[in-house]
Amino acid sequence: MSAHLDFVKKNAAYAETFDSGHLAVHPTKKLLILTCMDARIDCYTSLGIELGEAHIVRNAGGCAREAFRSILISQRLLGTREIAVFHHTRCGMLTFTSPQLREIIKSEAKSESSDAQEEIAKTVDSIDFLDFSDLEESVKDDVKFLQENPLVLNETKVTGWIYDTEKGTVKQVV
Amino acid sequence: MSAHLDFVKKNAAYAETFDSGHLAVHPTKKLLILTCMDARIDCYTSLGIELGEAHIVRNAGGCAREAFRSILISQRLLGTREIAVFHHTRCGMLTFTSPQLREIIKSEAKSESSDAQEEIAKTVDSIDFLDFSDLEESVKDDVKFLQENPLVLNETKVTGWIYDTEKGTVKQVV
Numbered sequence: 001m002s003a004h005l006d007f008v009k010k011n012a013a014y015a016e017t018f019d020s021g022h023l024a025v026h027p028t029k030k031l032l033i034l035t036c037m038d039a040r041i042d043c044y045t046s047l048g049i050e051l052g053e054a055h056i057v058r059n060a061g062g063c064a065r066e067a068f069r070s071i072l073i074s075q076r077l078l079g080t081r082e083i084a085v086f087h088h089t090r091c092g093m094l095t096f097t098s099p100q101l102r103e104i105i106k107s108e109a110k111s112e113s114s115d116a117q118e119e120i121a122k123t124v125d126s127i128d129f130l131d132f133s134d135l136e137e138s139v140k141d142d143v144k145f146l147q148e149n150p151l152v153l154n155e156t157k158v159t160g161w162i163y164d165t166e167k168g169t170v171k172q173v174v
Numbered sequence: 175m176s177a178h179l180d181f182v183k184k185n186a187a188y189a190e191t192f193d194s195g196h197l198a199v200h201p202t203k204k205l206l207i208l209t210c211m212d213a214r215i216d217c218y219t220s221l222g223i224e225l226g227e228a229h230i231v232r233n234a235g236g237c238a239r240e241a242f243r244s245i246l247i248s249q250r251l252l253g254t255r256e257i258a259v260f261h262h263t264r265c266g267m268l269t270f271t272s273p274q275l276r277e278i279i280k281s282e283a284k285s286e287s288s289d290a291q292e293e294i295a296k297t298v299d300s301i302d303f304l305d306f307s308d309l310e311e312s313v314k315d316d317v318k319f320l321q322e323n324p325l326v327l328n329e330t331k332v333t334g335w336i337y338d339t340e341k342g343t344v345k346q347v348v
Contacts, residue, residue: 013222014219014220018341018343027213032211037230039200040197042218052213055211056232057234059232059240060243070234076275077269078266084181090199096251101250119324167189169185169186169189
């Protein structure tokens with residue numbers, strides 16, 4: 001099964017009624033939403049965001065440090081002045097630690113040549129997987145990182161939220 | 175204007191009919207979609223993806239190198255085996271170079287103390303903003319990076335696409 005084989009057909013239906021007339025490159029709400037890559041999350045529908053209104057940055061966990069490059073581009077070149085950080089309940093990032101994941105990857109490489117194993121081990125040992133153990137603290141940490149960062153514009157409004165993947169609800173924590 | 179002030183009200187309407195019953199943490203299509211943070215893009219609607227089917231990673235440009243941590247977590251812990259890389263027409267990443275953006279940020283810091291200016295300059299000089307000048311080549315580069323990376327699982331199907339923000343259409347390039 002290759003999911004991409006459906007893209008063209010499904011997209012054709014979308015494109016048929018697509019009207020880009022009102023869409024500009026600058027997000028109209030001057031908003032950037034940062035959230036997790038989790039498959040159960042769609043911030044357009046869950047927050048009532050319309051196409052064209054907000055930059056959406058997503059990575060494993062919704063980690064602000066990794067999103068930093070995108071945030072600078074969003075603020076300095078495309079005019080956003082508000083950042084909403086969403087982490088979520090039952091997040092995969094709460095279920096492992098970086099050392100554990102490194103061991104999983106090394107052990108899955110056991111059938112490779114010893115040179116390849118060595119290269120994989122070296123690379124994986126250099127990666128911080130940005131796992132966290134306390135959901136609410138992880139949101140607060142990310143908001144603090146952005147609020148205190150001298151490269152994030154002073155006038156930026158930063159808020160922090162938890163999305164509940166079972167109830168579909170949001171709760172503001174900062 | 176603070177966009178976040180609308181979140182709770184709009185989310186309440188969403189949560190009222192939300193049913194998480196069928197949603198699991200493992201994406202059912204074993205698919206990860208990587209795309210840009212651009213406000214004009216919604217891969218759920220434009221590709222007919224349903225909630226629960228795919229991880230969605232988004233950053234400025236849809237850059238694979240920055241998404242690498244998320245991809246490893248997605249593959250090794252959550253079972254995805256396919257990656258679709260989408261870049262798009264009229265992308266902000268085609269409109270500047272890293273040196274230009276560094277100069278913009280430094281010049282916007284002119285009212286700061288000289289110590290703060292120095293810190294900002296040092297940080298910004300260390301950031302590669304991952305801008306690109308050729309859209310199709312940028313997709314091919316990212317697909318190649320993933321296909322050749324020893325930490326991306328061998329059986330991974332990687333495809334590369336361009337989304338047209340004016341027409342709403344997709345075109346496969348790799």
